[in-house]
Amino acid sequence: MRRRLAAVESGLRRRGRRLLARSPRPVAQLWRLAVRTARRAGEHRVPGLAAEAALFTVISLPALLLALIGALGFIAGILGTEGSRQLRRLVFDAPESALSARTYASYEPVARAVLEQTHGSVVSVGIVVAVWTGSRAINRYLETITIAYGVPPRRGWRRRLLALTVTVAGLLGAVALLPPMVIGPRLIRWMTPEAVAETTLSLLDRLFWPAVVVILVGVLTTLYHLGVPWRTPWRRDVPGAVLAMTVFLLAAAALRVYLDFNADDEVFRLLAAPIAVVLWLYLAALAVLLGAELNATIEQIWPTSSRPPVDQGRSR
DSSP states (O other), X not given: OHHHHHHHHHHHXXXXXXXXXXXXXXXXXXXXXXXXXXXXXXXXXXXXXXXXXXXXXXXXXXXXXXXXXXXXXXXXXXXXXXXXXXXXXXXXXHHHHHSXXXXXXXXXXXXXXXXXXXXXXXXXXXXXXXXXXXXXXXXXXXXXXXHHHTSOXXXXXXXXXXXXXXXXXXXXXXXXXXXXXXXXXXXXXXXXOHHHHHHHXXXXXXXXXXXXHHHHHHHHHHHHHHHSSSOOOGGGGHHHHHHHHHHHHHHHHHHHHHHHHTTTOHHHHHHHHHHHHHHHHHHHHHHHHHXXXXXXXXXXXXXXXXXXXXXXXXXX
């Protein structure tokens, strides 16, 4: 039986090689790139590393949400009634369109309580805890990115300092992006005729999620760029970011279908929110690490001039 299976496998491989040899060169290169990426992902234990990274993210998530939504509560008071209404629309309406009904039902009361009953001391503690736990999660991602490239990671203190910088920059960027998103519609209505303003705002509403995807691809590209222990062109990290975003969107859609399909189960409904959060973070971590493996494979096939010597036998 084993001999027959081995013979069948050998025959399939020969046919695959012949078919690949007759394929156009771009198709053949793309296939080899996909096969090498999958092989390296298995060698580097990507599913296990994704679970580790997701665990650190789960630990940091409550403090990050508390700090971010709490800071938005203070911003809402500064922006006035109309600005506060727009801000609440972003905090509640945008997640409602992305989350399943059960998950949003768990998110909505927590976000509303934090937004309406925020105290300065709570937000301050939340920010400190968010920076500490968030930097631990980013530090783990940076370490796993170097594992994908098969090179020793940066020294501990340098990697932790970089993770801390990335975390602080991410929090500041997230908070800084929201006021323009809130004030923007008011400026458009003030500067343009009513018909033009309504058309423009309708177009911007439709472009909201595509813009979020583009921003996240840029963030992932920057994370990959910073995670490599040597200088690489920023554009070399774009393919991995695109793959990570594609895998994540497909996985998130499948997760939502799965949660909706099991929504009638009484026990499952009680556990839907934590299950959704854990699976969502795991799939996100898996997508990020697969993107890193793709970039590392591209670097292995077409190395940059600044690439240092690599220990080919090193998998961790």
